[in-house]
Amino acid sequence: MSRVTQTALVRDDRTLYEAAAGLAVGLSGVAFVTGLAALLNIVAIDDPVAGLELSVLFGVVLLGLGATTVGFGVASRFDYVETGAQPSAGIVAAAAFTAIWLAVGAAVSGAAGLGTVGQLGVGVFLGAAAFATTAFPREDIGSTMPAGAVAVLCGLALVTGVVGPGWEQALAGYNATLFGDTVVPAVVLFASLVTGWSAAKAYGGFGARGRNVGAYVLTYLVVGSILAVLVGLVAFVTVRGLPGLFNGFSVGGAGLLSWPFLTNGAGLLADIAGVFPALLGTVWLVIGAVLFAVPTGVGAAVFLSEYAEQGRFTGAVEVATNGLWSTPSIVFGLFGAAFLIPRFGNQKSLIAGMLTLGFMLLPLVLITSREAILAVPDEYRDASAALGVSKWQTIRSVVLPAAIPGVTTGVILGVGRIAGETAPILLTMGGGVLPAKSAAPNVLGGFQLSASPPFVSNPALLEATSALPYQLYALITAGLSGNIQNPQEYAWGLALTLLLVVLVFYAIGIGTRYYFRRKLHQ
């Protein structure tokens, strides 16, 4: 991949311009982050900053950004700096600005009290104007003028206090009201995004390179926000869940380690309510699903990639597998309820949950195993065949061992996914809201042999059992209340436990992949 190199010729007279544009991008970034903080109520929009209300300061910043952005375009257009601006900003930018200005026009005229016709008229007029400004002049004007104007308009509204703390606007017919507390940050986020993109284009000197920079800024922002959401979610659940998870936790004493939240039930006898039955339920659920799905999925993958000829049968299996993969989990739940429950004692049971999740795990295992087996180079098979080894021997001692890393990774990631599934087990497995420790399933000790059919039975498998995700759902529907000391803390602890169980599976799965990949590349 080539990185665009900057030649000395282009750089000469543009250092100041570039520095200013870079500064504008940075300032837009700061405004974006602060706006986000205001939206999340980390800072209030009427907090005084440097003698000004935050919302007014936002307005000043947006005004400045808007004016500078327009300035970049004008400076380039009148050749104060040399840029690679093209004849037009392009149809995509034009469409985007048309939409933005149409929305701005409709919103502003709506707030000013114009009717639907007026709103539409103003919106269409401004949209058309934005289209003309973007599409017809040279690119440097086209991609800065409408953007700067948006920021200036937003800035004016904030500076003059037309929109600010205490502002509110009832949405007629929607039974909802917009308040300054949410609208101001939203306006700031939006305007800073627009100026950030425009300034980034100016930084790149417009043209192909400018578009490159502008697009990269937006993409990095998108990916950064996704990662920030991920980290934020995990951190939030962790902070809220730690007190519950470590309630009564101690090291030393009678046992080496005492962790009541993970080893207690939630009955009257337990001083500190714990999630042991649900945790054990999840463990057995995963074991059961894996026992059903992994041999089946790997076997099917072997047949499909080693024995079967590509044809109608393999095509049908592939379509069915992908169809199963995308089937909603609640449909699996309905299927389990209609198919498995009548066949296992007509009540919600652990084994029905195991098999339902097994059905869900099957396509995941099959798809990843098949990919792993297909990734084994044909040379391995040919070498083995050349030695006179039979087909099955080749599969068993050459193909499968080589495919094991991929299969393992796929299985672990799949397990992580089904361990957190709620909808299927809600319909097939059930269980109590706050099960006591005695409700924990005793699968190993439960097998019984009898002389009459069905000869083998296991009451533990046939009972409704709780699992972590189900218990969390049951707690929520019970209104986060119950016969325990602190249901809120308990529920967050439970959510953290569930999240940790799933994340551990993912960490192991991803770790295994890296380990094997590094081994392969050595």
Added chain:
Amino acid sequence: MSFTTLQTDWRASIERRLTHTRAFVDDTDPDALAVVLVSMGSLLAAFVGFLLASAWTAVPLGAFLIATGYGWARHQALLARAVTFAMTTVTLITLGLIVVFIFAESIPAFQYETTTVFGVSVPGFGMFAQARWDAVSEPVRYSLLPMIHGTVMVTTIATLVAAPLGVAAALFIAEIAPPRVRELVKPGIEILAGIPSIVYGFIGFTVINPWASGAFALNGGSTYLFVGMVVGLMALPTVVSVAEDALTSVPDVMKNGSLALGATDWQSMTSITLPAAFSGVSAAVLLGVGRAIGETMAATVMLAGVPRISEPLVNVFYGYETLTSLIARGYGSANGVHESALFAAGVVLFVTVLCLSIGSQYIEARMRRRLGGAE
């Protein structure tokens, strides 16, 4: 092709099969053949027994285990082939059973909602011709329209979130990111896929709903807006991983050609990579839409649970019920036609998502063919 040639064709193919089978039987050790036949036969018997809910299912299952165990020790190669074949059919059988069972359970509801259209009585038409869902008070009607409206609202918002962000993130991972950053972002997005939906729902229920209630002065905090955004976040990883596969499957030769002409990375992406992978990327978005339609727990926990169409139709500030949350909320307490109507909701979901899945597979297959077998 005329009828007779078709018939002879058919006959010839069967005859060929028969000769093949005969040759195979002659070549194979009779002991091995017997074991495989016993093993597969008893497996089939066990499956039939299970279907009929017979208490004797354990007998053929035991026979299967014994025959397979013996055969594994003596005739592994042949048995392995037979057993893996049996395992392959499991996916087909599962899909078939899902279709049969949820359709069968939904028949009473479709019959109950029979409506006459132009003198012809159409079963199930009443589910889509009026908007009343009430399982308790008279008149008892089971219209799916309110829930379909909810699902459409949530899915639209979710797609608006997941499609642009997902495609941008896929472009980033496939084309833009330096290797080190990619090694960080890719697992990050995978982990995002792993966060259980009930955890999202729990956060939505305890944090987002109360916040939305105050921030927009709403009656209650259930909104399609925020459910849609949460569901979009959940559908995002699907879009990213499938779109990334499509983008990386564009042959490097094409991109390098563009770069060699002096195009910037972004120009190569927008004029070479994205157009070439367009069908794959749209398949990714379709699959993301499918995920959003099927997402259950966050919707169940965050929505109000009242089967109602919002006023006006596009009011995103109030959230009532989706197809999935209807099933999850109502299943335990429903019986009779009500329960059957929940299965009917399941049928609508299943058919919609299956169509999306098959559609995206078709698009992907076409893209592979067009890129000249670059897989």
